[in-house]
Amino acid sequence: MTTPLVIAVPSKGRLQENAAAFFARAGFTLIQGRGARDYRGRIAELDGVEIAFVSAAEIVGLLASGAAHMGVTGEDLLRESIPDADSKVAILAPLGFGHANVVVAVPQAWIDVKTMADLEDVASAFRARRGTRMRVATKYVNLTRRFFAAKHVTDYRIVESMGATEGAPAAGAAELIVDITTTGATLAANGLKVLDDGVILRSEANLVAALGAAWDAATRETARALLSRIAAEETARTTREVVAVLPSAPPDFFGKADSLFSARRRRQSIDGLIVLSCPKDKTAALADWLVAQGAKDVTVSALDYVFAANNPLYDKLAARLS
């Protein structure tokens, strides 16, 4: 038997639901072996894939070691846990969920502190006055060190925090925090505010490929099929097919359609039938324009998949693997 393409996906919570929904949109059903307690599964519609249901932290580990070929994970964890992440993994596509920012947040009462430059000033005064360094509670130790160094903040000490980080300043365990936030509501509830230039990373869930995994011909082919279908569904979802009959198309018709509406030619027959693909939000405007150009009627339809000879997602992977 050939080795399967291993894809690591979150094993619980909203992240799992969202990941499953992402694959479902492309027509893939994730099947969890013998019910919810089995941590290995497969894709019903595509052979040669093994799904590993693991925790978010483990996904990054599997990608870093190459034990999984692909995974669904946030950029925050990739950049925190993998030194020189860009050499070890390729981010193939953002998935549109799991949006969150890793931010530097200080007590709201520090009304004199708005930027990292302020923080640098305050941190050095804090140390000069007390002889100890300002404490930063975080689980993002590496991201914090890198960001603070880039901003010349040196007078601080990290206090590792594995949960409820936003409560650390109120509890007296730290002066400020670096944490992940979606709306900022939790920070505000804890009397904290984000510094103006304190966003370390804007993160969301991504489909990520591990460059160090065992990529043989079979796993590459499985990945190609998987990514081609994901791309085909994405193209179909974001575009519409527009059909019109134009007995005499004006000069540079397709050039104008492209520059005005980002519409691309799909087919044109000698009897004047024209088929275009157009971004979903521009179809109405395109239809109006077509009527003005002399079309009697214009039909617009949604498609299930648009497979193309070129596959941007797989091309991205192939380019990094070669």
Next chain:
Amino acid sequence: MLCLLRILFQSCRPAKPRGFKGSSVTAGVNTAKLRPLCAALVERLQTAGYALCEPPILQSAAIFFDSGEDIRSRLYITSDQSGADYCLRPEYTIPVCQHYLKRAEPGSPAAYSYCGPVFRFREDGPSEFLQAGIENFGRADREAADAEILGLALETVAAIAPAKLVLRIGDAAIFRALINALDVSPQWRRKIIRGYAAEKNLDAIFAVGGNGAAQDHAGVLTALEGVDPQNARALVEDLLAIAGISTVGGRSVGEIAERFLEQASLKSGPEFPATTRKLIEEFLAIEADPDKASAQMRALARSAGVDLSAVLDRFDARLGFMAARGLDIGTFTFAARFVRNLDYYTGFVFEAHEQSARDKPVIGGGRYDGLLQSLGAKTEIPAVGASIWVERLLTQGKAEQTR
């Protein structure tokens, strides 16, 4: 690891030195070559009166956690069953200081030498490497001690692995004295010294606008101009109360008010005087052999009307001690901007590089009078030291042991 240490100890006893050649270095041979090198280094340093100090490889990590995140991120950390953090010795100076504070009468003169493996994560080389060095504590005749440390380090390396080294010296005390002698506000002094320590360029240091509070709180700052600290504190308390903000976190309202006052004085005060900035720039540009540099600094101070005679007299006295020791100071380069780590070094600093590879130092050191107090000593205790990168002695082309 332990094995290497045991070998190290055995070979540290006076033994017949073995010769070695610097060619065909493989991993195994390398260790075999480093062993006698270490032994020879330690023997010379001990003979010079620097008692061998061999602190444990496994160190309590807390003290290194306090040394800044840059050092902390390079530690090899482990913990015991109670969860207490330990690390592999990342360097010698702090453990040797702790040894001194425990064993010696605080403030009494003491001199130590060491040679052994240290462990620091490095991207460009093995994370376990050999470091030899000397530390000299409690000497009130600082300039003589500075010259002794530099001389002993240079002589020891020259005797064991002769190679032409270029020596660069600097003096953090002169830079600090210049900044303190300037007619500018204490905020500016802090800003300059800190910015310089962070290796910012002067443009970045002198840009007030770079500080968010100065722009965003213009109204508050104007209201605070000329206000005394008590009223400023009340004003900040009012501000917080109006905004419905409860005070949380380690800074007091007084501290926040105090910083507002500082910002207000930076903002309302005149722009940083151009002549003063030019003086700093001219000072930092001084680079010459030490005697010439000393004359240039005196001339600059005289023309600017600042009194640097105390630090410059000490600088010259140090040069005198170096010359008396037979060091060829005419070949040294003094650079005013060379201060190594301003956070740590308080005076004389130096680095010796191979002439061919100027990037990595073979010897580096300086005076750090503040460290022992930060490690628990009741008062400031003079301290100066040097460390030698033992592996780099091997890569020096003509590394050959001579006696």
